[in-house]
Amino acid sequence: MNPSQTVPCATCGTPSEFFAKPVGPFCSDRCQLVDLGRWFAEDYRISEPLRPDHFEAFEDWDGTPRRDPDAQR
Numbered sequence: 831m832n833p834s835q836t837v838p839c840a841t842c843g844t845p846s847e848f849f850a851k852p853v854g855p856f857c858s859d860r861c862q863l864v865d866l867g868r869w870f871a872e873d874y875r876i877s878e879p880l881r882p883d884h885f886e887a888f889e890d891w892d893g894t895p896r897r898d899p900d901a902q903r
């Protein structure tokens with residue numbers, strides 16, 4: 831693997847050394863944040879609408895954290 835390999839920034843397309851920085855395929859931490867914010871925004875937007883059956887698992891939940899819903903029955 832070539833340590834000096836350059837890749838286009840995932841946000842602005844500016845070529846940068848992938849392994850030279852801790853920000854991954856981005857030219858700067860700012861572009862990393864931009865991409866992250868965009869990813870979150872799109873993720874929330876395309877997520878399916880909540881349906882009643884999404885809450886079935888919480889119907890008898892008393893508010894305390896538990897790993898196995900059937901363990902206390």
Ligand SMILES: [Zn+2]
Nearest residue numbers: 839842857861
């Ligand atoms: Zn960039």
